[in-house]
Amino acid sequence: MAPHTEQLTRSAVRLRGLTRSFGGRTVLDGIDLDIPAGQFTALLGHSGSGKSTLLRAVAGLDHEVEGSGQLTAPERVSVVFQDSRLLPWRRVLDNVLLGTEGKEAAAKGREALAEVGLKGRERAWPSELSGGEAQRAALARSLVREPELLLADEPFGALDALTRIRMHGLLRELWERHRPSVLLVTHDVDEAVALAERVLVLEEGRIGVDVVIDRERPREEYREVLLGALGVTSDVR
Ligand SMILES: Nc1ncnc2c1ncn2[C@@H]1O[C@H](COP(=O)(O)OP(=O)(O)OP(=O)(O)O)[C@@H](O)[C@H]1O
Numbered sequence: 001m002a003p004h005t006e007q008l009t010r011s012a013v014r015l016r017g018l019t020r021s022f023g024g025r026t027v028l029d030g031i032d033l034d035i036p037a038g039q040f041t042a043l044l045g046h047s048g049s050g051k052s053t054l055l056r057a058v059a060g061l062d063h064e065v066e067g068s069g070q071l072t073a074p075e076r077v078s079v080v081f082q083d084s085r086l087l088p089w090r091r092v093l094d095n096v097l098l099g100t101e102g103k104e105a106a107a108k109g110r111e112a113l114a115e116v117g118l119k120g121r122e123r124a125w126p127s128e129l130s131g132g133e134a135q136r137a138a139l140a141r142s143l144v145r146e147p148e149l150l151l152a153d154e155p156f157g158a159l160d161a162l163t164r165i166r167m168h169g170l171l172r173e174l175w176e177r178h179r180p181s182v183l184l185v186t187h188d189v190d191e192a193v194a195l196a197e198r199v200l201v202l203e204e205g206r207i208g209v210d211v212v213i214d215r216e217r218p219r220e221e222y223r224e225v226l227l228g229a230l231g232v233t234s235d236v237r
């Protein structure tokens with residue numbers, strides 16, 4: 001059954017038995033998942049565990065989801081990928097505005113660029129931006145759509161440590177201000193624990209761990225549990 005999308009007031013994402021196979025190999029094996037509206041969720045998992053596959057399915061970009069997969073997601077969904085995917089032949093503001101129309105959109109685009117610290121760079125070409133700036137422009141592009149659901153697939157993976165920390169702060173800030181539901185794919189346990197309210201681990205096609213992060217508790221406790229779930233033992237940490 002193909003996934004279908006409908007507006008739900010309480011869940012931003014609702015998956016029932018989501019299954020995806022490639023050439024007879026099952027990558028997602030009957031996933032059940034609810035993400036309440038406004039929740040910031042991080043998804044961890046080994047390379048090849050199916051994180052991007054799951055995100056693509058939630059984004060509605062995968063039309064070959066099989067089984068009894070049922071997916072409901074909000075109408076306004078934005079996706080941010082590991083690389084910024086800016087079109088090189090369009091200036092930064094035009095990239096941000098891609099697919100939007102009208103004067104109001106242009107004003108919002110400028111505002112979004114200002115929010116990510118790129119005021120004054122509206123007319124720059126993507127090739128003139130650093131990696132971090134391009135990623136921020138991509139974030140601005142997703143914000144212009146005022147997403148109810150922000151899906152991000154390792155959006156900071158290619159950035160240096162310092163830019164990464166700045167981007168973490170920016171994403172948290174934007175989330176606090178706009179309150180979209182967020183599903184952030186990462187393989188960085190510290191990033192997940194620092195940013196999210198809830199952390200999932202994808203293992204063998206299922207959600208193996210599902211923890212709510214209590215900010216009152218030491219982060220180290222969550223690191224231990226999550227690193228353990230990922231099979232990282234203390235002697236290699
Ligand atoms: N279009 C495709 N055709 C065939 N196999 C695919 C396709 N897309 C994904 N796969 C396979 O599905 C598995 C999960 O891939 P996926 O990209 O979801 O992993 P991931 O958890 O995002 O990994 P990474 O952390 O390396 O990005 C992999 O074994 C991959 O080879």
Ligand SMILES: [Mg+2]
Pocket residue numbers: 051052053153
């Ligand atoms: Mg991936």
